[in-house]
Amino acid sequence: MWSNRRLVELFQIDHPIVLAPMAGLGTVDLAAAVSNAGGLGSIGCAVLTPELIARTVAELRRLTTKPINLNFFCHHPAKVDAARESGWHEKLSSYYRELGVDPATVAPRLDLASFGDAASAVVEQVRPEVVSFHFGLPEPRLVDRVKAAGCKVISSATTVDEACWLEKHGADAIIAQGYEAGGHRGLFLDTDRKRAVASQAGTFALVPQVADAVSVPVIAAGGIADGRGIAAAFALGAAAVQVGTAFLLCAESATPPLHREALRNAGKKQTVVTNVFSGRPARVLVNRLAAEIGPWSDAAPDFPLPMGELLSLRAAAEQNGSTDFTPLWSGQAAALAREMPAKMLIDLLVQETTKFGGG
Template identity: 50%
Template sequence: MDIRDLFQISLPLIQAPMAGSQNHELAAAVSNAGGLGSIPAGMLDANLLDAELTAMGALTRKPYNVNFFCHRTPPADPARNQAWLDLLAPYLAAHGIEPTSIPDGATRRPFDAAMAEVVERHRPAVVSFHFGLPDEALLQRVRATGAKVLSSATTLEEGRWLQAKGVDAVIAQGLEAGGHRGLFLSDDLDGQVGTFALLPQLVAALDLPVIAAGGIADAQGVAAAQALGAAGVQIGTAYLLCDESRASPLHRQALQSPGVEQTVLTTLFSGRPARGIVNRLIRELGPRPAAVPAFPLAGNAIARLRGQAEPAGVSDFSPLWAGQNASGCRAIGAARLTAELATGWRL
């Protein structure tokens, strides 16, 4: 069985949720084209999510996915935060930012009761999670709406854990994928593998549909995933240049530059490993310095630097998320891209 039956869609394609780079317009275009569009909620509060889903409902009646982070917000660590500010001190000074003016606290919220109320109100067909799963009581509220539940696995161990928790399908997130790694049982990046190594392992070990994600950018990649047993594919980076994308002009420029060939896993922008295009901050500080606070406590200082640099056309402090294969990025409509990607799937 592929995901067309599971999600009641006509094409076995999921548009990956990309917080900060898209909204309901991209998701609706993909859903209306027959795939499964996704709304990223990782940077929204309950009121903003409610508005997004209301806008989504005005554009499509087709099934769609809402994606949440389900991390645990860490306690404040003043010593580590000071080490982080010390590391950034030359950049803060150059932009006239007083370190004491930068607020403490989390910049991203995990899935909580307020978000569960929004899910209950709008009843999306699919709810997906990143960084594992939320507490069982919250998960039961999602299931009670009738939504299918997905989560990302970056290792075989994580896939088995998710199956034991009763998810409806597992997303095999290979090392090539852009944006945040979904790892949750271990922070060890040495155990992370590519999509076409992870996918067949999960297909063989699990009794659930497995969705391939990471490095798939064209119809040939879709066909390769199907050949290895995928029940569907999830594609993100290829959609970033689409007409409906909300990627910034600086992000779009980077995606069309030679620099897109060099991506790394970096913790600099949030505190968790995420794949993006190398820019000045990564080159000068290294991709994962020890002083970076735990996710998501790094975001406040970076946001201040971005706020100064981006209006001047400078992406030195911007997270330019992208996977290792951006060859499918084109400035076309999302419906056209979805249809072209689907030609790789043997229907």
């Protein structure tokens, strides 16, 4: 039923549906269910240590013999800027007082490891069929190591320029991430992110332009939640789709109860791209922090430092059932998400795509 079989063949899967890696919210069970149903299950490794990645893959391989994808961030380490960080703490101090959290609380300095030698060594050991990157690609010698381990390399592009850059630097396929997408924007070429984000194209405009500009196959991402979206992505030139938000309501995902409830009511809410939760632009359901301090704040510390700063505020608010300070990662199509096991969702997506003219 797939008119464009380039990615089905490249990844050796039955259905060209990639579960978006969702660091923190995806699970081994979710990835295994998607791979076993014929799609490509992914694990977001951005928040995992190398030891935990190895253990996670061992567990995943126990649950599925099908191809899997490991995903890593390739950001620059956070710049230390004490004045900026204390200014941000000060900016949030009225919230600390309101929630009864001592403003003198020192926030943990939460950093995330970018893909480096240690992660590369684990990849070489566990040899996932696909390795995907967000925020560009690691340095060329690391890309070479990953490819030498037999893994296909893919990464997200938010513009045609980024897609061409990724192809030139060795990507085997490009994820065209439209503006609708939930979670972090993969943008990496323009360092003026505020300006870049304001001019980014939606999936409908981005996918055909990327498909025209590169010779490697294209995976459409952003706002795709049902068979209509998949059929449209293929009509626009994609050879696969990457779907994130639509899986957040699956039983196998680790979406916390308050986040789940917000997604269930997404039809009455809006999403926005904001930098206030992590320091990089990401799409979330609008809540108090995004509305009052964001959507864009030039004062936000470097990625991912605001995440650590928010932990105590978030915990205090959540204790009262409030998501005022919770990053409610979500794409624009959240209201199309359906609550069902992941295997059933993949089966349904495939059936629906046939009904809408096929992929």
